[in-house]
Amino acid sequence: MTPTVPSDVLRPGPLRPALRALAIASCLPYLALKAAWIAGSRIGIPDGSVLLENRAVTAAANGLTVLMDGAVIVLALLLTRPWGLRVRAWLLTVPMWAATGLLAPIMVGFPLHLATGALGGSSTRDVSDEPFLDAWVFDVVYTGFIVQGTALGTLFVLYARQRWGHLWQGTLRELPSAATGPRMRGCAVAGALLALGPAVMHVLWAAGSTRALPPRTVAERSTDFRVLEAMHASFAVVAAAAVLVLAFRAVPAWPLRPVLAVAWTSAGALGAWGGWMLLATLLPSSDDANRATAPLTLTYAGAMISGLLLSCAIAALLRRRDT
Numbered sequence: 001m002t003p004t005v006p007s008d009v010l011r012p013g014p015l016r017p018a019l020r021a022l023a024i025a026s027c028l029p030y031l032a033l034k035a036a037w038i039a040g041s042r043i044g045i046p047d048g049s050v051l052l053e054n055r056a057v058t059a060a061a062n063g064l065t066v067l068m069d070g071a072v073i074v075l076a077l078l079l080t081r082p083w084g085l086r087v088r089a090w091l092l093t094v095p096m097w098a099a100t101g102l103l104a105p106i107m108v109g110f111p112l113h114l115a116t117g118a119l120g121g122s123s124t125r126d127v128s129d130e131p132f133l134d135a136w137v138f139d140v141v142y143t144g145f146i147v148q149g150t151a152l153g154t155l156f157v158l159y160a161r162q163r164w165g166h167l168w169q170g171t172l173r174e175l176p177s178a179a180t181g182p183r184m185r186g187c188a189v190a191g192a193l194l195a196l197g198p199a200v201m202h203v204l205w206a207a208g209s210t211r212a213l214p215p216r217t218v219a220e221r222s223t224d225f226r227v228l229e230a231m232h233a234s235f236a237v238v239a240a241a242a243v244l245v246l247a248f249r250a251v252p253a254w255p256l257r258p259v260l261a262v263a264w265t266s267a268g269a270l271g272a273w274g275g276w277m278l279l280a281t282l283l284p285s286s287d288d289a290n291r292a293t294a295p296l297t298l299t300y301a302g303a304m305i306s307g308l309l310l311s312c313a314i315a316a317l318l319r320r321r322d323t
Contacts, residue, residue: 016080016158023076023151026144027069033137034066044137050130050290057283068102071095072148079155085163096156097264097311101272103149104265105231110142112227121223128220167318168260172245173252176321180247184316188247191309192240195270198303199240201295202233212295232273236303239266243310246317263314271307274300 036043037051038059045051051058075095078084084092117123125135204211206229210218217225242263245251278300281292 016155019151019155020076020080023148023155024073026147026151027072029140030069030144031066033141034062034069038062038066044134046131046134048131050132054284061283072099072152075099075152076155079152079159084159089164093315096152097268098272099149099152100265101268101270101307102276103145103152104269105235105273106142106145107149109228109231110146112231113224116224116227121227123224124220124222127222130216164318164322167321168257170256171252172249172254172256172259175246175249175256175317179317179321180249181316181320184313184320185247187309187313187316188243191267191306191313192244194302194306194309195236195240198270198274198299198306199233199236201299202229202236206230206233212293212299214290214292214296216290232303235266235269235273236306238262239270239307239310242266243313247313260314263310267307267310267314269307270303271305271311274303274305274307278304 033044037045042052075092078087078092113123125132201212205213206226208221208226210221213221242259245254245259246256246263278297281297281300
């Protein structure tokens with residue numbers, strides 16, 4: 001896709017620089033913590049934490065997450081500098097898809113966690129007999145993620161509206177048939193069907209089932225756990241429904257922009273978060289009680305693949321509409 005603006009100058013104003021500074025500043029506490037841990041510091045890590053058991057794996061994971069959070073800084077610059085309008089679409093949209101998918105569950109889940117605690121519900125930290133991180137680390141890190149998501153998401157909306165705003169004007173009725181052709185509909189249907197598996201499993205876990213869960217997870221289930229599982233089930237259902245609505249123009253009078261925004265966010269959450277959790281299940285563990293089961297691994301793999309398929313359907317729609 002090519003820019004719709006005749007120049008490579010972003011529209012002036014104080015909002016973009018302020019959001020860029022906010023996005024970059026919100027990365028610093030997380031990056032500082034990770035750098036300290038890589039250097040050998042134990043700040044925020046209590047005695048007996050699982051993070052101290054396999055230092056090589058922990059260091060590798062910390063290095064990966066440093067790169068991921070560093071990518072937020074690059075994206076903040078790309079979305080606010082003139083050269084950002086000349087970047088190929090996929091070089092921007094792929095990392096933004098991943099950022100959206102990883103940050104959206106945190107932006108929804110952390111406030112739910114706080115609300116659950118305020119209403120007297122239990123959290124994993126309350127029922128766990130194995131320390132992980134000091135409580136203040138979660139508050140600092142997740143607050144930073146929420147600020148990152150808000151600032152970066154707003155910057156992306158401003159950028160995308162300037163570069164590709166013509167692609168989501170009008171209603172579903174006005175979508176040309178070529179934009180929702182066989183390839184797009186095929187991806188949408190396949191992704192929606194595949195999303196049923198993860199959605200059902202998350203609903204079962206939210207309802208109290210222990211099927212496919214590792215023993216330690218079963219022992220540490222809490223109100224928090226069930227609420228977050230319900231959230232992940234909702235992302236799967238909403239992603240499938242929103243993309244199917246786009247593919248078949250199911251409600252012709254609906255405006256395209258909000259449906260597309262919901263589809264993009266929820267499909268990203270399904271695919272990127274599923275991929276992140278799949279990676280976590282594949283990491284070596286010396287604790288049999290914490291080792292992922294095969295059905296659990298398949299659940300996350302299904303979430304990742306279905307999210308990718310649904311996102312490919314969205315990309316196909318936008319690509320065909322831009323031709």
